Each structure stands twice: as structure tokens, then as C-alpha cells.
Amino acid sequence: MFSRGINAPNEKVTVAIMGGRGRAGYLAEVFAGVDGTEVKSIFDVDYRPLNELATKVEELQQRKPEVGTDFRTALDDPDIDALVIAAPDHWHTPATIMALQAGKHVYVEKPSSQNPAEAELIVRAQKRYDKVVQMGNQQRSAPESIEAIQQIRDGLIGDVYYAKCFYAANRGSIGRGSIAPVPEWLDYELWQGPAPRTPYRDNIIHYNWHWFHRWGTGEALNNGTHEYDICRWALDVDLPSRISSNGGRFHFDDDWEFYDVQNINFDFPDGKMINWEGRSCNGYRFFEGKGRGALIHGTKGSMMIDRDGYIAYNLDNEEIKRRVRASEGDHLNTVGGGDLTDTHIMNFANAIRQGDALNSPIESGQKSSMALHLGNISQYVGRSLNINPASGRIIGDSEAMGRWSREYAPGWEPRI
Numbered sequence: 001m002f003s004r005g006i007n008a009p010n011e012k013v014t015v016a017i018m019g020g021r022g023r024a025g026y027l028a029e030v031f032a033g034v035d036g037t038e039v040k041s042i043f044d045v046d047y048r049p050l051n052e053l054a055t056k057v058e059e060l061q062q063r064k065p066e067v068g069t070d071f072r073t074a075l076d077d078p079d080i081d082a083l084v085i086a087a088p089d090h091w092h093t094p095a096t097i098m099a100l101q102a103g104k105h106v107y108v109e110k111p112s113s114q115n116p117a118e119a120e121l122i123v124r125a126q127k128r129y130d131k132v133v134q135m136g137n138q139q140r141s142a143p144e145s146i147e148a149i150q151q152i153r154d155g156l157i158g159d160v161y162y163a164k165c166f167y168a169a170n171r172g173s174i175g176r177g178s179i180a181p182v183p184e185w186l187d188y189e190l191w192q193g194p195a196p197r198t199p200y201r202d203n204i205i206h207y208n209w210h211w212f213h214r215w216g217t218g219e220a221l222n223n224g225t226h227e228y229d230i231c232r233w234a235l236d237v238d239l240p241s242r243i244s245s246n247g248g249r250f251h252f253d254d255d256w257e258f259y260d261v262q263n264i265n266f267d268f269p270d271g272k273m274i275n276w277e278g279r280s281c282n283g284y285r286f287f288e289g290k291g292r293g294a295l296i297h298g299t300k301g302s303m304m305i306d307r308d309g310y311i312a313y314n315l316d317n318e319e320i321k322r323r324v325r326a327s328e329g330d331h332l333n334t335v336g337g338g339d340l341t342d343t344h345i346m347n348f349a350n351a352i353r354q355g356d357a358l359n360s361p362i363e364s365g366q367k368s369s370m371a372l373h374l375g376n377i378s379q380y381v382g383r384s385l386n387i388n389p390a391s392g393r394i395i396g397d398s399e400a401m402g403r404w405s406r407e408y409a410p411g412w413e414p415r416i
Helices: 022-033 050-061 089-101 116-129 143-153 188-192 218-222 224-235 339-354 362-381
Strands: 013-018 037-043 066-068 082-085 105-108 133-135 160-168 242-248 261-267 273-279 292-298 301-306 309-314 319-324 385-387
Touching: 013 022, 013 339, 022 037, 022 050, 022 082, 022 339, 037 050, 050 066, 082 089, 089 105, 089 116, 105 339, 116 362, 133 339, 133 362, 143 224, 143 301, 143 309, 143 319, 160 224, 218 224, 218 261, 218 273, 218 362, 224 273, 224 292, 224 301, 224 362, 242 362, 261 362, 362 385
Parallel strands: 013 037, 013 082, 037 066, 082 105, 105 133, 160 273
Antiparallel strands: 160 292, 242 261, 242 385, 261 273, 292 301, 301 309, 309 319
């Protein structure tokens, strides 16, 4: 799983982890196991998983990390080189900016913003404070994906003009929650952080916050970020000029605020197009038994790219090239494990230690997040949006632009 002992520079990158379960717990283990990185501290507003996770990390790096509930402690720690952020989406940009202002590098999970304004702000912050910031869209570091893009650049499937990405899962209902006392194990005040305050409800934490506008970004950014980013990479496009989204919450009648079916079209100034289709509650597979992936179409053929590799076809649907490895397991789980993360983290560490180019610098990653945020706005207002492709700003629609940013809890507004 890990690559300890291979091409390790002498100095280590010492990190603090913001989060202690799910994806954050997995990242803690990877940072403990990858060469040249070490976990000094782990923080979670729910203290319950911390001791067990610290023990697992100790087994990997022969040093037990410190644990706590408030990640801000790490910002004052001179031993910490980087903050690893795998908290809820509403924390991604504010925590990144806090870390940058404290002189830390940042590895931030996707989407590294909760709204378009934050997508702008996090890029500006990285440029101002001049630290390494990598987004956790780990497929950018997959050797098979890198080779697939090069094959496209070399003309294997001709001039590419259209891409479709997709995601399908069988998520259950989140029910109707009730206001309840805050559990003794949870620092709910810190969990809310930058978000406006609201009473604790019993069906939000630790995962269902994804489906609420106050904290999350819906399936389009929870999972669509990965495959949309591959499509944008393959078509060599930046921001679109027009976006249209259709969908709704169809499968269950519950508290879920976003959409369990969503279909977003992105039109680009040079005549190219991307479509993203997401189904959160019906896992019927899209292509050859795959629940997620990206199909790239060109004048000479098509290419299927996913986390296992790629397969290219000519216009007669005959396979012309393949590079596929054995599947690492369930690509739909909420942890996102697999050695793509190891490779992505090693790239992040080597960018800090020896100046390697990042595979997903925040300026690039946020172009994918920005477009998907705008897709959610299109869905919310119920109409297509014309976009300035240089800035991402919505043209001629004041209601839609009213959702460009968000309200913050007093004193928590991110500033650079």
C-alpha cells in the first residue's frame, strides 16, 4: 500500500491532520506511511476515533502523534510544515487560508471551496502567501490517467470535443431529523466554524452534511469533482461559457436539500462540451459495469478513463489501445482508498521538499470546482447561466450571482 523506502529525500514533511475519521483517517495513515512525511498531530471535533487512529499511525511511523479537538493548535506549532484538511466542505477554504497565514503548506480535500467566491479566494491566498497547496483529486497523479491524457494529446482518438462523466450510488434516505442536545463527544461550535449557527440536529453529523446547502456542495462536488476534472483535463479547457443543470430530489422525501439526480451541461468557448450525470440513490452502472468514470469522444474514436486505467476505441467501436490494472476495490466508498492517494501525497511532499511540479495545484483544481458550483447555482435558479470564461462570473443574472458567495458566522469571514 505505501511506498516507504523508495526515493526518499532526507528531510521529512511534518503534517497535522484536520479530521479523524473516514477520508481524514485514511489520509493520516497514508501520510504516516509514505516516504518523507510524518504525522505529528491529529485533530477532530469528535474525540472518539482519535486514540485508535493515533495507534494505527504509530505502527506505521514508529512515533505516536499528538491528538486534540482544535486544529488551530497546529497553526502555532513550528514543527508543522503542512495542514491536511479533510473536514466538511464549509471548512476547506477558511482552514486553508488560516494555515497559509500561519506559514503552512496545505493538502486540502476536494472540493477545496464551498462556493464560487471561495474558489477565487483560495487561489488568491495561495498566490499571496506562496505556499504549496494541492487539492485531493488524486486521479491527477495516476500513471494510467497521465498516459491517457498524453495519448489524447498525441491524437489517438483525433480532435476531442465532447466528454461525459458519471457517478452512480445507492445512498439511502437520511430521514427527517430532529433538534437534539449536542452529544458530549462533539465540539459542535467548532464543527460549525465559519457556517452560520443553527441548532444541532440528529441526522447531520458525520456524513449527511454533504446534502445541505449550509455545509455541503451536493453530489456534483462531492464526487463529480473527480471525473469532471478528468474531462476538463482531457479536453484541455478551463472555464465554460454556458452552464445548464437539470435534476431534483426524486428518490426519497426527506431532509436532503441537494439533488439525487443531476445532469449538468458545460459549453466552452472553443466549441467543446462536457456533461456530468449523477445519480445518488440508484446505482445502475453506466458503462461496462462502471459506476463512475469519464468518456472522452473525438473525431477518430473514444476513450474510457477511470481509476483503473483507460481503454480507447476507434469509430467502429473496436478497441485500439488499453492500459488497465486490477481494480483496487470499491471506487464508490466514502474513504477513497487506494495507491492513487499515496502517489498524490508523495507528489505533494516532493513539491515541498524539492520543488517538484504539483499534479493538482489549487489554481487548476479550482477551475473544476468553480464550474460545478455554477452548475449547482443553475439548478437552484432553474435556468441556464451565461458565464464569463475568463473569471467564472455569471453574466446578466443578478439572482444567480446572489448565490456566488455565502453568509458566514460573525468573526469567521475568510480574509487574506
